[in-house]
Amino acid sequence: MRSRVLPPLILCLAATGCVPKKAETPQPASPKSPDLVVLLPDPGKTTAGRAVVSNDKGSVDLHEAGAAVVVSPGQAPRAVPLDSKDVQRKFADALASLPPSPEHFVLYFRFDSEELTEESRRLVQQVLAVVKQRSDPEVVAIGHTDTTGTTAKNIELGLRRANAVRAILIDAGLPPAAVAVRSHGEAVLLVHTADGVFEPRNRRVEITVR
Numbered sequence: 001m002r003s004r005v006l007p008p009l010i011l012c013l014a015a016t017g018c019v020p021k022k023a024e025t026p027q028p029a030s031p032k033s034p035d036l037v038v039l040l041p042d043p044g045k046t047t048a049g050r051a052v053v054s055n056d057k058g059s060v061d062l063h064e065a066g067a068a069v070v071v072s073p074g075q076a077p078r079a080v081p082l083d084s085k086d087v088q089r090k091f092a093d094a095l096a097s098l099p100p101s102p103e104h105f106v107l108y109f110r111f112d113s114e115e116l117t118e119e120s121r122r123l124v125q126q127v128l129a130v131v132k133q134r135s136d137p138e139v140v141a142i143g144h145t146d147t148t149g150t151t152a153k154n155i156e157l158g159l160r161r162a163n164a165v166r167a168i169l170i171d172a173g174l175p176p177a178a179v180a181v182r183s184h185g186e187a188v189l190l191v192h193t194a195d196g197v198f199e200p201r202n203r204r205v206e207i208t209v210r
């Protein structure tokens with residue numbers, strides 16, 4: 001009897017008992033849950049900015065704190081009611097992690113001087129209290145003048161006033177690098193006047209604490 005050689009594939013199957021693998025049936029993807037988008041208020045305030053939520057199906061304009069939109073796959077964004085308690089419950093951790101909002105102060109100065117008025121000397125304590133509440137404070141002090149004197153002189157005077165405020169903050173323990181100073185001189189008036197007018201409210205330093 002003539003012997004015959006089996007093809008290699010058949011030999012492999014016979015010898016090892018291996019069988020072709022069955023093709024795996026792809027599992028259907030889990031449906032994506034809807035996304036909830038909420039316009040949160042600015043830190044320390046009840047107001048908010050503005051946002052637009054959109055996809056290829058439509059858009060919704062958010063312009064009030066607490067305004068909310070649900071975005072589901074394949075559907076246009078849909079505005080939903082969400083009261084302040086719902087916002088606090090759903091986003092308590094996010095709200096707690098927001099940095100405190102910037103605070104602004106205005107200190108006034110005597111004529112042609114970097115000496116504070118008596119009222120502004122008392123206000124300095126409030127500025128220092130706010131600075132000390134911040135874990136990593138940043139302060140910007142911008143000096144201003146009235147329209148008496150020359151433009152160049154007023155730029156210099158505004159800078160001296162801003163540096164006087166900086167010195168007070170540094171003496172209170174704030175690192176020098178945390179206080180930035182600038183001068184606008186007479187360029188940005190709080191009370192608009194003609195040139196050469198004495199106006200106490202323009203002789204000021206505007207402070208922003210972040």
